Amino acid sequence: MSRIRALWAIGLAALVLGAVADEIPCTTHTSDGQYFDLNPLKSSDDYKFKSPSGNEYKINVCRPVASETWALKVEKPEEVAGFVRRDHGDFSIGSMNTTVAVTDGHPVLTFTEGTACSSSNDLRASTVIRFVCDTSVSGMGQPQLIAQLPPSDESACAFFIEWRTHVACPTHENGSWGFMSILATIVGIVFGLYIVCSVFYNYFVLQLRGFDLVPRYSLFSLGDTIEFIRGCVERIRSRGSDPWEGYRGVSASHEEGVSILSGPPGFLDEEDEEEDGMDRDGIIRL
Ligand SMILES: *[C@@H]1O[C@H](CO)[C@@H](O)[C@H](O)[C@H]1NC(C)=O
Numbered sequence: 001m002s003r004i005r006a007l008w009a010i011g012l013a014a015l016v017l018g019a020v021a022d023e024i025p026c027t028t029h030t031s032d033g034q035y036f037d038l039n040p041l042k043s044s045d046d047y048k049f050k051s052p053s054g055n056e057y058k059i060n061v062c063r064p065v066a067s068e069t070w071a072l073k074v075e076k077p078e079e080v081a082g083f084v085r086r087d088h089g090d091f092s093i094g095s096m097n098t099t100v101a102v103t104d105g106h107p108v109l110t111f112t113e114g115t116a117c118s119s120s121n122d123l124r125a126s127t128v129i130r131f132v133c134d135t136s137v138s139g140m141g142q143p144q145l146i147a148q149l150p151p152s153d154e155s156a157c158a159f160f161i162e163w164r165t166h167v168a169c170p171t172h173e174n175g176s177w178g179f180m181s182i183l184a185t186i187v188g189i190v191f192g193l194y195i196v197c198s199v200f201y202n203y204f205v206l207q208l209r210g211f212d213l214v215p216r217y218s219l220f221s222l223g224d225t226i227e228f229i230r231g232c233v234e235r236i237r238s239r240g241s242d243p244w245e246g247y248r249g250v251s252a253s254h255e256e257g258v259s260i261l262s263g264p265p266g267f268l269d270e271e272d273e274e275e276d277g278m279d280r281d282g283i284i285r286l
Contacts, residue, residue, distance in 0.1 A: 025098035026062035027173075028107065034170040036100055036107045038062055038131065041140055041167050046082075049143045049161065055153050057084045057093065059143055059161075061109065061129075064096050073115055081111040082127060086154075091115045093159050094127040107131040107168050117157035119150065127159040131168035141165030198228070205235050 027037045041061040049057050058067050059082030069077060071089030082093045094111020101108045107130075114125025129143065143163045148156035198215030202208040 026100060028100040028102060030102050034102075034105075035173055036102065036168070037171055037173075038100060038107060038109070038167060041165065043140070047140075047143050049145050051084075051145060051148060051153050051156070052151075053153050055084055057082060057145070057159075059093070059127075059129075060096075062096075062098055074113070076113075080114075082159075091125065093125050103130075106133075114157075118155045119157065123157060125157045125159075127161060129161040129163055132162060132164045133166070133169035134164035135166045135169065137164050137166060140167060194225070201228075201232060205232075 024037075024039075026039045026042075027035065029035050039062055042063050043060060044066055046058040046060050046065050046067050049059065051057065058065055060066060061081075064079050065082060067083075069080060069083055069090045070085070072080060072083065072092055073089060074080060074092045074095070076095060077092075079096045080092045080094075081096045083090045084093065085091075092114040095113040097109060097111050099110075101110065109129045109131075111127040111129075112124065114127070117123040117125060134141065141164050143161045146160040146162050148160070149158045150156060195215060199213050202213045202215070206212075
């Protein structure tokens with residue numbers, strides 16, 4: 001009994017811990033209850049967009065770029081979120097950031113700590129991506145450069161990108177289940193098993209039919225559940241030691257049926273005696 005209680009405690013503790021550690025990168029909840037998840041945009045193939053003069057930029061979301069980079073002058077080349085090829089080596093437009101901000105109902109990602117800007121060594125390249133919910137766009141959509149500053153491709157150091165995609169639409173949490181939904185699921189499964197087991201037990205062991213099949217034990221009562229399991233076990237055990245019990249029950253009810261048809265045994269005996277007496281008197285016979 002105490003072991004069962006300990007198991008319950010461990011299970012509950014694990015659930016609570018799971019709920020607390022439940023902070024998934026690249027997702028966010030807004031104060032008005034909306035939920036955004038940009039993880040579907042993660043791609044093994046980098047997205048591309050072009051500057052006005054035709055330079056190609058590569059970018060990824062919620063993960064570093066997948067393409068090979070060359071001579072990147074940043075502290076963490078393995079965390080580069082996007083880059084463009086320039087004469088003296090690849091130029092990072094920012095480091096990966098999985099914190100989603102929401103402004104005016106649009107999810108926004110900010111990448112900072114890119115390569116040092118050519119205009120100033122104190123300033124590092126950065127990028128802002130605004131995601132726009134658009135269900136008419138096929139697939140994941142494409143990033144589109146709105147502006148870069150300074151405007152020339154050689155000195156550009158800040159990038160503003162718009163990305164129309166259905167992934168930017170508010171969605172429902174499915175990957176991350178909250179504590180209550182996990183609990184509700186477990187309770188639901190246990191309840192379902194309980195109903196199914198009870199109906200089988202009532203049908204095959206108690207031989208009930210119709211509405212009697214519906215379990216009548218009060219729900220979630222541990223005592224009743226244990227009593228129910230003990231009852232099951234005892235039934236199975238007694239069946240195992242006395243295989244004829246079931247048939248004996250049937251034959252008993254058969255005898256009962258016959259005796260009911262012919263009236264109660266005591267009544268019959270009395271009548272027999274009276275009939276005998278009447279026979280001897282001969283009053284009724286005449
Ligand atoms: C990551 O993004 C958040 C929200 O957009 C921003 O506040 C934060 O400064 C960014 N961090 C870095 C290191 O870029």
